Amino acid sequence: MIDADGYFGARVAEHYDDPSSHAFQADVIASTVDFLAELAGGGRALELAVGTGRIALPLAQRGVPVHGIELSRAMLARLRAKPGGEAIAVTIGDMAATTVDTKAQGPFPLVYLVYNTIMNLTTQEAQVACFRNAAEQLAPGGSFVVEVMIPELRKLPAGQNIVHFHTSPTKWAYTVYDVTTQAAPCHYITVTPDGRGEHREVPFRYVWPAELDLMAQLAGLRLRERWEGWTRKPFAQDSAQHVSVWEKPIS
The missing domain is CATH 3.40.50.150 (Vaccinia Virus protein VP39)
Known part of the structure; x- marks a missing residue:
């Protein structure tokens, strides 16, 4: 936020x-x-x-x-x-x-x-x-x-635009690539100790x-x-x- x-x-x-x-x-x-x-x-x-x-x-x-x-x-x-x-x-x-x-x-x-x-x-x-x-x-x-x-564009299969860069039992993180604007916002999803999920997005430009x-x-x-x-x-x-x-x- x-x-x-x-x-x-x-x-x-x-x-x-x-x-x-x-x-x-x-x-x-x-x-x-x-x-x-x-x-x-x-x-x-x-x-x-x-x-x-x-x-x-x-x-x-x-x-x-x-x-x-x-x-x-x-x-x-x-x-x-x-x-x-x-x-x-x-x-x-x-x-x-x-x-x-x-x-x-x-x-x-x-x-x-x-x-x-x-x-x-x-x-x-x-x-x-x-x-x-x-x-x-x-x-x-x-x-x-x-x-x-x-930029990790070589990791993108045809028709997809998401690259994961972290996976664990309590946290996931991935980048969404837009090749027309070079926008690459990163999304972070975290599981809190009480079991709730929290999402945070940070904008980037590759x-x-x-x-x-x-x-x-x-x-x-x-x-x-x-x-x-x-x-x-x-x-x-x-x-x-x-x-x-x-x-x-x-x-």
Whole structure:
């Protein structure tokens, strides 16, 4: 259900940090932080949609000052409650339009957006605006990093439009694909302890690597590298996701 915090209100924020999720495994976080810390090169980093600090906090612990942009105050409250959370500067707002004052310290050597979050922007126009917003706050020679899945259209049998991605005794999750609009809302059905079923829908817009490259070009950025994941495994035809790095030209 949507509220003042968008689709990531208090009920979602309360359970967002799921230790059983792949994204919250220690090795996944470590490889992500290693990758980003190297690109930051001792400078500051800006995380778009910083959320509960899954990446911002360990990156800051590595000596990289992190500033976040976050729409959901409920997610921010979870960040603030964690050790070191108060030290992360956060600006409340939409990641496609909100900017951070860089007059004192200058633009960021690194801007990043992880965990499919670019898909939370549900129009092409908003996704392009996000790239332009990142480029505006990026230092010349700096890097904009996006982690996002490859659309799972190859999993669709003829005449169907649903792909399941989680099944357990108490939770089911699936994506409904619309190939005409690239809408890909995710549906989550959970059985509560009292036996009731709860349904939640979060809208997404899927996006292809080539489309992201064009968005980057429109923002004045150019692709420098693309990997299957944070460990720099080569991106291939059967890759399920990619980590892409675009750079802002020095001149």
